[in-house]
Amino acid sequence: MTTQYEAVVGLEVHAVMETQSKMFCDCPVVDSTHHEPNVAVCPVCAGMPGMLPVLNKAAVEFALRVALALHCEINSTSIFARKSYFYPDLPKGFQISQYEQPLAVNGWLRIPTESGELRVGIRRVHLEEDTGKLTHLGEDGDRRTLVDLNRSGVPLLEIVTEPDLHTVEAVRNCAYALRSIMRYLEVNSGNLEKGLLRIEPNISIRERGSQALSTRVEIKNLNSFRSLERALEFELARQAELVDAGGAVQQQTLGWDDVRGSTQAQRSKEVAEDYRYFPEPDLPPLVVDDKWVREIEADLPELPQEKRKRFVEMVGLSDYDAGLLVAERSVAEFFDAALGAIHKADAKMLANWITGPLFELLNKDGYSIESLPFGPEPFAELVDMVASGEINASSARSVLSEMAANGKKPKELVQARGLAQISSETDIGELAERVIQKNSQQVADYVAGKDEVLNWFFGQAMLASQGKANPTLLRQALRVQLDAARAQKEAS
Ligand SMILES: [Zn+2]
Incomplete structure (x- = not known):
């Protein structure tokens, strides 16, 4: 990207909270790479009509740990909302999330960058449930899609940063820092490859020096830190080229294709109205007691x-x-x-x-x-x-x-193994003498002025001691004895 533009990047991070059970039912949270599909499913997380969700307290505690570590203000009352959309991995037709009154807001974290520490704002931290997982199989004419609901209803934490990141390095370090904090708190393993941690940057560019916010795109499907960096570099260059040519960036969601090394349009970005958020009627407002919050805070590592x-x-x-x-x-x-x-x-x-x-x-x-x-x-x-x-x-x-x-x-x-170092000056002196006496040709070379032969003697003597000689003393002893030979020659 040319120096004319500045990158403006914020992160949206989804982290699976690795609790024992799911967010609204008793099903266990399982690692889908080690389990058959659909073994951890019940009528609640399969989205059967009439089933009632019951909130998992551990999920709230895990979320509070992260929110407190990120210096957020905790809302004593937060609201679960229905986010409605249709997708085959979402049997209920809506996802329970938090929208207008999230669990926590207005936090920050400090990250290291080449130009010093950067303070990154945290806009919000909220809880939601994960969806199921789709696997697409087959070729044209025989395509099938399999649905696995093991992941459906697993607690998911969403962290949204302010768009305070202006270099690829800062974005990477911010993502690392968030991952590291969650690993320290033992709420998330930080595994991007398995999708247990998903990092989605929203990216725009603006004229350097301007404070305006321009149209942004969001990038999904980043399953490594390397992909995150590559996708950012690609997208920043694409936007600069587009704007240079007189075009305008479209608000959309892009998927990163790691093999092609480029972003592909997935869908035009939804706006909040598309989801018709409304308070979840089956769950009361989440009220967190201040005493409990202070206890969790006191326990942070x-x-x-x-x-x-x-x-x-x-x-x-x-x-x-x-x-x-x-x-x-x-x-x-x-x-x-x-x-x-x-x-x-x-x-x-x-x-x-x-x-x-x-x-x-x-x-x-x-x-x-x-x-x-x-x-x-x-x-x-x-x-x-x-x-x-x-x-x-x-x-x-x-x-x-x-x-x-x-x-x-x-x-x-x-x-x-008899590895104790030989550090006696007498022993080292004898070792040096033995090696020097055995190699008259090399001694002659040293005497004639080839100083580098000393290294060869050092190697031979070290080998003879099976690596046990004190290296400083050995080098000293060899130099003294070889220099003596040289002085003798000059005197004669
Ligand atoms: Zn369940």
């Missing part, structure tokens, strides 16, 4: 942005390292616990061992930090052994993979 700030200001980490550690709550808690257990290493070294070797191990073997057979204390012990010089970094890495394989304590493994 420390959230990612607060943790990040603490890691920078109190622990002394860089903002970058802090950002890596807080992305997942389990990692941040692992760091906190390990920090309390170290004696020799410092916080920075510990952070580096988590974001370096430990993350590598997790990525390589597909572990999550919770599934590791060792906790933060043995990990802290290992890092301490490196800090005190008992073992060197490369031995520590191999001990770490063994710990992941068998859960044994680092001290045991170091002892059993």
